[in-house]
Amino acid sequence: MAEQRRSPHTPDTEPEEPAAPPDGLARRRFLGYLVAAPTLAVAVQWGAEALDPQPAAASIPSLPLPEDIFDLGDMQTLAAAPTSGLIWVQVNSDGTASFAVPRAEVGQGMTTAVAMMIAEELDLPLDKVAVTLADARPELMMNQFTGGSNSMRSLFVPVRTAAAIARQRLVSTAAARWNVPASELSTKAGVLRHGSGRSATYASLATAAASTRTVQVSVQLKSPSQFTVLGTPTNRVDAHDIVTGRKTFAMDMQVPNALPTMVRRPPTINGTVRSVHNADAVRAMPGITDVAVITHGVAVRGRTFGQCIDAVRALEVTWGPGTVDGESDDTVLAKVKAAQLPLAVPPLLTEHVDAEFTFAFASNSPLEPDNAIADVRPDRAEIWSSLKVPITAQQDIAAMLGLPVSAVKVHVAQGGGSFGRHLFHDVAAEAAEISHEMGKPVKLMWSRTDDFRQGRTHPMCVSRIRATYALGNVVSFEQRHTSVQTSFSHGLGEMITATAARLPVAGNLGLAETVFALTQSSPYDFGATTQLLNEVPLRFNTGSMRNIYSPNVVCAQELVVDQLAARMGTDPVEFRRRFLKDDRLRAVMEKAVAVGQWGRTLPKGVAQGIGLHAEYRGAVASLVEIDCRPETVNRPVQDGVTGPRVTRALVVVDAGLPINPRGLEAQMMGGMNDAVAMALTSSLHMKNGIPLEGSWDNYFYTRQWNTPPDLRVVVMPATTGQPSGAGELGVAPSFAAIACAYARATGTMPTTFPINHATLGFEPYPLEPSTPQSPVDGLTNAS
């Protein structure tokens, strides 16, 4: 690949061949380059063409909120333009196509969707397309950022352009060889055919089609009406590897001499090491090779992770203070409430709804714990980890080690989930620090307890809303969202800085306020609408969790919408019909109302709720039924929480242009299960500077006994011709629908989330040692 990373200088041009037949419209042509390479290789600039073609502002009538005209994804897409490097699609001599995508795959199905794009435009079977994850490529700058549900939106045009140019080149190569017009050739399933009966496989032409010089070419892309792959429900490209246990995560990799490594951690967040009293004794324990003090703990390296757990537990350490010692749920909540920005509209003379909602700390921990392999040498370093912003990791690790960026190679591994966690490279940096200290390669794994207690959290936040109404209209709607600060230190900042001048956001907003303004909006005609953010700069390790603000902001909004409906004596759906200003939201809501049988008769204690949300250029309606009857709430489950159960759930999604409806459905299902957890069961209880949660039987992410037994997803037909984001899209409306259903089932609007947060449903593990010992009785319950 190195050879192909040269910039295409002084490109020549090649005569353009007709591509797909026009369908009545003058269609744009897209530019790319044939690049000199042993087999056919096509490069395209990534960025400018990917921006949604809709102009900012203009089309929306009155006083749109910033998110309406220019959302975070647009900004990411635009930020890519001036800095973007090139991405390559190659056709190999075995007839396969390959593409190293500068994105992370963490389960969202990005690699499958990208492979579909290539298969579509190249007319190649999907199983002949190999999509791998690119190493950190500093020249791509913020183009190598997996977040904000932006991958489909930014890859849709460039990847198809590269594949279409490759197909066009194969056609022209065959046409020249057969001495026939290119327009008489057709392509299907990796084979070129001519009416004369001649045919050739891509494999047979991959070398002949290679260019000897860099040539600029243009191509027309297929129109959606010509798609045979895109829009068709398709299974994941890595499914077979997954079900046979072959899919390789970073922890499964075999890097020579990278032995298992773990860390004994302090009893408060970001604590430090004062002294270690028995390092030599621990170093002499069975299997242990090294012990080293690092910034936030003491690292041990050994033959097996089991022996590392033993060694971590045996260490005797005196700890220095952390960064939030003494902070607990109640002290943090008091600070957050004290930082709330004032509401502007006085509640005088008008009818009004005042409400305030508190959302507890939550963990974005994926099932695969944080892990990374690091091999740090005096003059270079190599890292393997699931990283959504690998360039930032590379830069930080290089700076920490005192190496040039070019001496640090960062490989992006397949991730076992992320949910925001892998925006940060904490574990990769720590692995590099340990490898540097020990002078040996390490395979660092955080224990599950480390992940919950010292890993990133979604911060506690409070959303206050005041809505005034009169004469059947909502006159004003004010929301003040206040949060412990959310860290964007993963590098989003560079991107915003780079594009700040082009944002239609007035004033001198801070970074978080900018992100808030770009992601939040009200879909209702509620008169004077303001939504503002303030943050409390407490030094927790925070980050996004399957969206930054929307699940909390939208849950609060929709609960108040239901309150307004009730005050005006209107059904929640009828009320939304009256005030919705977004036609796509209206359409998904009506679909949900029909499919989900809104208003059907249910027993007392069981109720429906609806939640709407538009973001990422997509629109979703969630409709759920929740059972809050005592016999359900109190159903017994060993070592788990039960509580109210969402018995039926429906998610209707308008994703603009669904790339892979099956993958989209999966994202909506996952979003619903996250919403069940966030609304009802899962939170961190902060106490004296650290969360009490230490295992999955403490942090109650949705389990089989809480998942909706009846969960359906309806994917709407294409609406906009552009794919929306999907990964985070389903969480907010589903969270809101569950909260609204709970309020209607119980007659009480919930104001603290998750609903069971006040009850500590487990016995916490000790804070020291930081990792609990594994049980020994695993055979007694073999079944």
Add this chain to the structure above:
Amino acid sequence: MPSHTFILNGEKVTVEVEDDVRLLWVLRDLLGVTGPKYGCGLNVCKACTSHINGKAFSPCSVPVSKIKPTDEITTIEGLAATVGKDLHPMQRAWLDQDVAQCGYCQPGQIMTAVAKVKQARAKGRELTDADFDEIRNICRCGTYTRIRAAIKSGAKNM
């Protein structure tokens, strides 16, 4: 150093390691069998679920010394061979339903599913929603609906 012998995916293996090291690490770190995943090490998340003599268990919570030379340990890598095919019917059902998202929990989910079906059959019945509610395996991506659908269809072909 103590020596431990058992049958792993149909083949006899011997490994030298201290008695108390949990089987999960013997499989992953010493034998290179990485299908069983670490998700907690506490017998909670069930990501490492494998079979011992056909029954589901969590290798993270069993010292290797408790495994007898005659014990047959089956991990996801050896599941298909137990039915003499390329894929076990449950794996095929997982493909048909496109269950996986990130895939990290799925080896454990499949091993649990197979044992669960066998357990119910031994009692002369098929799985019900109440049985599904008892499955403890975490899927942090939230694919539970497809897991249920796949178990139902996979069971039909077992």
